[in-house]
Amino acid sequence: MDQSRQGYKTLAAGIEAVGEFEDRRSRFIAQLAHVESEREAEEFIEKVRARHHDARHNVPAWILSDGRERCSDDGEPSRTAGMPTLDVLRGAGLADVCCVVTRYFGGTLLGPGGLVRAYTAATQAAVADAEDNGNVVEMMLVTPVVCQIPYSAFDRVQHMVAQAGGHVRDTVFAEDVQLTCSFKAGEEEAFVSALTEFANGENLCKVGEPRFGQF
Structure with missing residues (x-):
């Protein structure tokens, strides 16, 4: 993200937006929060991991307004989880946000395409939840x-x-x-x-x- 641009959108502080998607009994839960530093992002990631300690995967992605961004597949096949989640945040024009998508495995392999669709859909649902509740603010x-x-x-x-x-x-x-x-x-x-x-x-x-x- 270019710091010189005139503005960006973020989630209101203190708000956690949630979106869910299910495919062949695998449950994907996207949790989206406002963060202002890498440390705050890591704290939110750890909070979600503790909350869903019994889940197969907790996939994180974050973007800061200074241009830094990061994502991880957390054990999913390469580029099927973290990058799709990050792409949704980018596409929504969001910054200073962290999203963690929790996956509870349903017993059936979804394949790379199925995983990309699932992580994308869950993250989109969390962004929509934030927008629908008036929790996206313009900076x-x-x-x-x-x-x-x-x-x-x-x-x-x-x-x-x-x-x-x-x-x-x-x-x-x-x-x-x-x-x-x-x-x-x-x-x-x-x-x-x-x-x-x-x-x-x-x-x-x-x-x-x-x-x-x-x-």
């Missing part, structure tokens, strides 16, 4: 802007923030008014220019570094 590249303005300009500047597509996240009333705003990366430039013009050339803004967050 955008967001730029914070902090402004120090006189009280007399408060209403006007709030309107300018909204006009530029931004949001006021926090307001502190002291000698002046401090507004903490956020803009989609790049859109802050129009606001900063407009406010500088409004202030007769005085720079009233401190622009922060863009970072990924909900907008």
Whole structure:
């Protein structure tokens, strides 16, 4: 995944989405969670393995927003389990997520094609569960802007923030008014220019570094 792109989707923190698929009595249970590091991914994988310690396979796949990703077939034939699971996460545009698909063997070999279909279907069902319950969130590249303005300009500047597509996240009333705003990366430039013009050339803004967050 390209960190320079403007956004990605992830699962809401603290949520676990689940999807199931069954084929010839083999049961596949996909468990999907939000993670923000390789350590958190490994912790979730171990949690699922402990939960399903009696299962034949617990197949993990994870993608982070910095571009790192990993998967394992966990004893299934090569590229029949981990890669199909990872491909579903990629195809859904997800990042900072970990999926573990648990397989309880039903006694009948499914063959490579059957395994790919089963792991794909279970993972797709978990992603659909997250989407259907409103647990998929959009992460955008967001730029914070902090402004120090006189009280007399408060209403006007709030309107300018909204006009530029931004949001006021926090307001502190002291000698002046401090507004903490956020803009989609790049859109802050129009606001900063407009406010500088409004202030007769005085720079009233401190622009922060863009970072990924909900907008």
